[in-house]
């Protein structure tokens with residue numbers, strides 16, 4: 001049994017390990033951990049405490065994938081609800097679909113009685129401070145302007161100082177699952193989806209070969225199908241370390257990558273549940289894991305690959 005998280009997932013790792021030790025499934029464990037991250041008021045890139053879009057709205061993305069069957073559920077640009085990860089699981093379990101977005105996702109959330117929540121006052125203040133710094137007063141007075149696109153160009157690295165969350169687990173029966181949840185790129189254009197709700201980009205899990213998930217610039221990983229590639233490279237015979245390196249190299253090889261500033265961090269498991277992490281960008285990142293038999297979680301620095 002193991003639980004592996006990207007940075008920010010530490011608040012949920014004990015709940016995930018308790019779930020596994022009590023005989024719960026990997027799917028139960030990753031959902032339990034992601035819910036705690038979504039409820040963490042100090043995390044400004046996940047849940048309703050996350051920095052909002054250009055209009056000051058929390059638009060949340062999440063996905064969950066079951067390695068036993070590759071069954072998946074995801075929601076994108078969800079407004080008004082606290083736990084997008086649980087709604088993603090409801091999509092997986094109740095619908096013949098994989099991904100619901102926007103109003104349709106919110107409608108489904110109301111239908112299943114999901115807990116409602118609004119952007120926190122602190123996140124709202126962060127948005128107001130950003131507007132005050134970047135938008136001239138005359139435009140602010142009539143905000144939003146007809147043309148938002150020029151302001152989307154100003155938005156910062158989506159995940160400073162903490163990241164979208166990835167939670168990966170392998171349960172006592174050897175099954176794996178992955179949960180990913182985010183509020184996305186701070187001050188993004190409304191309707192922007194990152195890689196977190198895109199199965200294959202930000203999340204992939206296949207019991208036969210392993211699991212992977214990403215934080216960082218979703219605009220890169222969507223183009224490279226990064227999470228899927230980490231699992232596919234393992235299917236083709238690579239170790240988890242080699243698979244992560246090849247997938248990170250695919251990202252660094254994007255010829256116009258520098259058009260969008262940022263980085264990607266990949267966390268992955270191999271078929272046996274061995275964890276690994278790799279990051280691109282200026283600073284090295286880290287990952288945290290807790291295997292059965294360890295008294296406490298351990299944080300390790302991800303391998304750092306630069307162009």
Ligand code: GLY
Nearest residue numbers: 184194195216218
């Ligand atoms: N990786 C999270 C995002 O791009 O929104």
